[in-house]
Amino acid sequence: MSTSTTTRSPSELARVLPPDVSAESFDAAIAAFAAILGAEWVHVEPGQVSVYDDEFPVTGDHSYTASAVVFPGSTAEVQQIVQVANEYLIPLHAISTGKNLGYGGAAPRVAGSVVVHVGKRLNKVLELNGKYGYALIEPGVTFFDLYNAIQDAGYPLWIDAPDLSWGSVVGNILDRGVGYTPYGNHSLWKSGLEIVLPDGDLLRTGMGGLPGSNTWQLFGPSFGPQPDNLFEQSNFGIVTKMGIQLMGAPPAAETFQITFENAEDLGTIVDIMLPLRINMAPLQNVPVLRNIFLDAAQVSERSDWYTGEGPIPDDIVEKMKADLGLGYWNFYGTVYGPPPVVEQYLQIIEAAFSQIPGAKFHTTQTRPHSDSDRGAHTLHDRHKINTGIPTVEEANLLNWIPDGAHMGFSPISAPDGADALRQFRMVKKRADSFSKDYAAQFIIGLREMHHISLLLYTKTDAQQRDDTLRLVHELIDEAAENGYGEYRAHHAWADQVAGTYSFNDNAQRRFNERIKDALDPNGILNPGKAGIWPARLRGRGL
């Protein structure tokens, strides 16, 4: 066991300055921030700042430690902060609420950056429209907040919640998060952004550019190119408002769970699934295929099953399946509509997957939630998420091992049995070699799957942490060699992942850098995020 970076000792709480900035210059910038915001909204004490360290540390040093945190209370204040940062060349790291577990949390890519906590005070639902089904929100609005606002208004609208609803809606969308209702592709359902650009200028996209328009949240583009998706997974601006369109609640909904016995059933499951999914019926939502470890971790701890060395042996896995009434793979989805449609779709789905020997089909009706049937837990939690109700149950996963944390490895797969099996075997084999459980899920869009492996480790154990980081690095390279690329990455491997998109001498990276330099000539905004470095800090090996 070595030191955890989340509980730094007093001697470690030294001030970390940004690159190329003197203490005097930094102090002057901090004074300027305080003049704008008031001193109470500028935190520089290491004890105050360290709470923005990555909750799931991936290194034992200060690679991702901030120098200060500021809390703007208006768009204009965000603009002023950005202007000061340009003057003093202070790197800023903008966050909405600071969740983003497994992908860096609230921590900046460049040590010594000033965290701009946009969501702390900008946390309002500015408009909620029941007629058209949309909200205009600020970055601090969490999924719970948005849900509560809808309930208070009494509108029959649903949110599309991710696994954990404690985070920011805006932050989730900007990191291209996914959910599980028919609105699960979050990026598609934003409509209209207000953005502070890296020079402090203010842009409203789409119909927000037209004074007096009442369609900002109704129609995404305006006239000319639509830049909104430039602000996802990037460092081109700080989003201060976002429109989000909301699904209307259907007349009825029912969630099913199908358990499959064998790990190698995966290929058949995916091949049966595709034709049911691609036309959005009968599989209407974003369904998910989870393996035994994810579901077992919701209701038990690893040590309940196994305390030996290495990954959990097969005979123990069999015992987990039997005790919990789960399969190696467990498939969850929800159907929506008038009750006859729901009934008809459930029958089609059950019939299709029942072709697989050993498959068992349950619904929330046939498998009620009870203390004696722990395997029903995820079914009922999924039913909530898939019907627009926020939860945080999935965080139980972190109790699977002591001081649990995870690193996410998230390649995209074609919705094809052979591809799914190849990715599964690739990750499983390498995880085994690191004595680590393969805890994974496939989240299923219309024509692709997010294959998300949660590589668990005890965050207070430096050896485990370092091994897990090494495992991720090896997986990224192996995946790329096989034509598989990740959709998302922690700071610690963002450069590596960006580097796998290497076509034509890294044309994507070079394009991103060109945009970066045009919008952020001083390189002050989230330098290095998503593998995009500004000219000033490029090639510095930060």
Added chain:
Amino acid sequence: MSTSTTTRSPSELARVLPPDVSAESFDAAIAAFAAILGAEWVHVEPGQVSVYDDEFPVTGDHSYTASAVVFPGSTAEVQQIVQVANEYLIPLHAISTGKNLGYGGAAPRVAGSVVVHVGKRLNKVLELNGKYGYALIEPGVTFFDLYNAIQDAGYPLWIDAPDLSWGSVVGNILDRGVGYTPYGNHSLWKSGLEIVLPDGDLLRTGMGGLPGSNTWQLFGPSFGPQPDNLFEQSNFGIVTKMGIQLMGAPPAAETFQITFENAEDLGTIVDIMLPLRINMAPLQNVPVLRNIFLDAAQVSERSDWYTGEGPIPDDIVEKMKADLGLGYWNFYGTVYGPPPVVEQYLQIIEAAFSQIPGAKFHTTQTRPHSDSDRGAHTLHDRHKINTGIPTVEEANLLNWIPDGAHMGFSPISAPDGADALRQFRMVKKRADSFSKDYAAQFIIGLREMHHISLLLYTKTDAQQRDDTLRLVHELIDEAAENGYGEYRAHHAWADQVAGTYSFNDNAQRRFNERIKDALDPNGILNPGKAGIWPARLRGRGL
């Protein structure tokens, strides 16, 4: 009657050179193009070049006349052309097939530009995937071509056709065109672009950046920002390949027509429509609400009804409605699914709109196509378009008046009765004052409507043409004063429309210019398109 620019007299066929380019420099560039492509793929004779003039001229001069046309045969040749253009500062105007009627046709914004006809030789369906439902296509592929390729392969896939299928799929999507099936928002269904940037560099977006990936057409982003929508309605690159996802053919489909008696029914129609549309059921496709003139023009000429001065009087409109069995407004949509679902949805739709006095409900079954019932024409044409079958019937509109052409005025409206009525009255009143028929439709997305007025004029009549242009200019200003903005514009009013998105000292325009200058420092690619001017030509009043 004055001269038409589409049939220029010999004396008019003088060479038009681009701004700031000497004849010697231009000739050197042409020689360089010929060295790359072969002389047969470089056209400079005015007689060859004038065929790329706007088919619907909006001025009587050479404001939008090209100097030459080149026909690249590969992506590499497009790159080389762009490099030569940078060397000689030749403005290029890239087109896919050159349709785009009412929005400028094949003509460049800047006189003397060299048209890069990308689609002439790059016209292949490179891949058609029946399993996942997508195609990878080149710019010259028309909707007919794509349809035919699907039929040849025998896949149960549909195209989403616009009103006229003779144009380029890529071109339509890049100008943010719309269609009428559930895949009617074309921009959403592209996946993966190959783009020649204005400096000749080559970018593949999304998973196309990862060597060996099999998900380029399955998952739009990669890791980092997704720039694809930057290349719609812009001049930031020349798209040489595009992935497009295709809808699977449903088990059954039926198209309906609902006729509504009165112009002022519009508000009620829209208000009944919204709750049926916003959840994509029972109104599953992009339905359209067309007024009497559009439908009458499919099967008759204006002079059949009226030869007097001014817009067609009300009593004649009543006669048109009675003779054709149509309403002032006529609503078309299609429902899809297993036959019981189709039947159920049709019943819900009929019941909802039958609340409006005088409304009549037809389907293709209850109102068959026949010579004696001309009012059934559009119903059956729409059924084709709404079930993935390309047509060009809508071009009949151009026969409504002699030498017919149109200018498009296309504001976005909220899907709200009061907004629709306000826009209708605004356009109708001003069209009346110009003695012009109001021929219009509302194309209905999930949360917005494209209100498209086709302002018809006789293209050989200079007075009509000039009046119509003035009408458009006045409408744009009046709409903007009321908070309504256009989604698309002809070169001749692109600057004006872009100028209506004026928030924060034209932040959208300034942002676009910043991107433009970063990607196209010499300002050679489609200068002025969509109101985006490069630094070199900015403020020149071209």
